[in-house]
Amino acid sequence: MPLLLARAYVSRGARLWLITRALVSGAFLYLGTNPLRLSAVAVVGIVVLSVVLGFVETYGRRERVFLANLALRPIFLSALFAAPAMIGEVALRVVGAAL
Amino acid sequence: MQPILAAECVVKSFGQCRVLTSATLRAVPGELRVLFGRNGSGKSTLLKIAAGWLSPDSGAIHFAGRVYLSVRLAELAAAGLFYLPDHDFLSGAFTIRRQLEMIRAQFDGGDVVEAADQLEISTHLDKRPFELSGGERRRAELAAVLVRQPLCLLADEPYRGIAPKDAEDLTRIFSGFATSGMAVVLTGHEVPTLLDAADHVSWCTSGTTYELGSPASARLNPTFRQEYLGEWSHQDHMPLFDSSRLTR
Numbered sequence: 001m002p003l004l005l006a007r008a009y010v011s012r013g014a015r016l017w018l019i020t021r022a023l024v025s026g027a028f029l030y031l032g033t034n035p036l037r038l039s040a041v042a043v044v045g046i047v048v049l050s051v052v053l054g055f056v057e058t059y060g061r062r063e064r065v066f067l068a069n070l071a072l073r074p075i076f077l078s079a080l081f082a083a084p085a086m087i088g089e090v091a092l093r094v095v096g097a098a099l
Numbered sequence: 100m101q102p103i104l105a106a107e108c109v110v111k112s113f114g115q116c117r118v119l120t121s122a123t124l125r126a127v128p129g130e131l132r133v134l135f136g137r138n139g140s141g142k143s144t145l146l147k148i149a150a151g152w153l154s155p156d157s158g159a160i161h162f163a164g165r166v167y168l169s170v171r172l173a174e175l176a177a178a179g180l181f182y183l184p185d186h187d188f189l190s191g192a193f194t195i196r197r198q199l200e201m202i203r204a205q206f207d208g209g210d211v212v213e214a215a216d217q218l219e220i221s222t223h224l225d226k227r228p229f230e231l232s233g234g235e236r237r238r239a240e241l242a243a244v245l246v247r248q249p250l251c252l253l254a255d256e257p258y259r260g261i262a263p264k265d266a267e268d269l270t271r272i273f274s275g276f277a278t279s280g281m282a283v284v285l286t287g288h289e290v291p292t293l294l295d296a297a298d299h300v301s302w303c304t305s306g307t308t309y310e311l312g313s314p315a316s317a318r319l320n321p322t323f324r325q326e327y328l329g330e331w332s333h334q335d336h337m338p339l340f341d342s343s344r345l346t347r
Contacts, residue, residue, distance in 0.1 A: 002201060002204030002205050003204070004197070004200055004201050004204050005201045005204065005205060008192075008193060008197070008201070012192075061190050061191060061192055062186060062187065062190070063190045063192070065152070065172070065182065065184045065188060066188060066189065066190055066198070067173075068151075068152070068171070068172035068173045068176060068182075069172065069176045069181055069182060069188075069202075069243075069247070070173075070176065070201060070202065070205050071173050071174075071176040071177035071205065071206075072173060072205075073171070073173045
């Protein structure tokens with residue numbers, strides 16, 4: 001997969017994960033839970049939500065035909081959206097453990 | 100010459116409504132084929148199925164020597180198909196240059212700047228599609244085709260929302276694609292423009308397709324004339340607007 005294509009969709013995934021994480025963290029703080037020490041289920045939920053939002057944005061921007069013409073299958077797109085979310089969650093977990 | 104793409108005996112229903120009962124679409128290298136049909140006749144559905152964008156209820160897709168009963172556009176695209184849908188193809192999220200570069204990088208395609216020069220969109224390369232007019236967007240989409248250099252191009256109503264002058268230019272570009280050996284299939288309602296450019300005409304009606312042959316044969320087909328061409332068939336390329344008739 002070309003770097004240019006990967007970079008474009010990984011950065012979109014990163015942006016959506018940041019928004020999702022900020023909202024979820026806000027909700028957990030409101031409920032009195034440390035957002036840096038979430039359960040594995042919650043972390044997986046955030047990653048899945050980031051990927052779903054990535055697809056929603058891609059559908060909304062009518063990019064599906066463009067991506068299919070690039071021979072890019074949805075599974076690869078999922079990986080591009082999931083990668084920054086997973087890296088971010090691992091980084092937060094490390095920070096949370098260190099604090 | 101053998102077709103590179105053939106969607107054979109395609110059947111498709113949406114709920115209770117059967118759109119295609121037994122339709123066929125073929126794309127032949129070096130030919131510009133046109134699929135005519137009234138709105139709702141199923142031509143866009145047939146094109147989507149041939150492109151792997153929609154699954155048929157039954158029927159088979161042959162592409163580049165392989166037969167598929169169920170196939171995705173991504174798989175056909177990897178094998179050399181390019182599909183332009185009946186809506187804007189390029190994303191508003193990236194510049195034209197970036198999207199053309201993505202295509203070039205993915206398929207080791209043609210030069211982006213050269214394609215933009217050919218399509219006269221060089222000054223728009225760093226703009227996003229929504230900053231361009233309808234005609235410029237169509238040109239940018241065709242620049243994407245030039246960069247991709249596919250074996251087969253399926254374009255659904257590529258003339259929508261553009262001025263007649265732009266339509267003439269686009270027709271020349273499509274003809275150029277066919278001359279270079281690409282198999283091209285277009286749909287649309289721009290009868291004079293498309294008939295002048297086509298090598299072969301198909302007609303989609305009542306859920307099936309009819310191969311009418313050359314544009315000259317199509318013009319002589321009484322049912323096609325009566326049911327699709329209508330009044331236009333009685334006029335011999337009369338211009339829609341004759342400025343010499345203007346009076347003050």
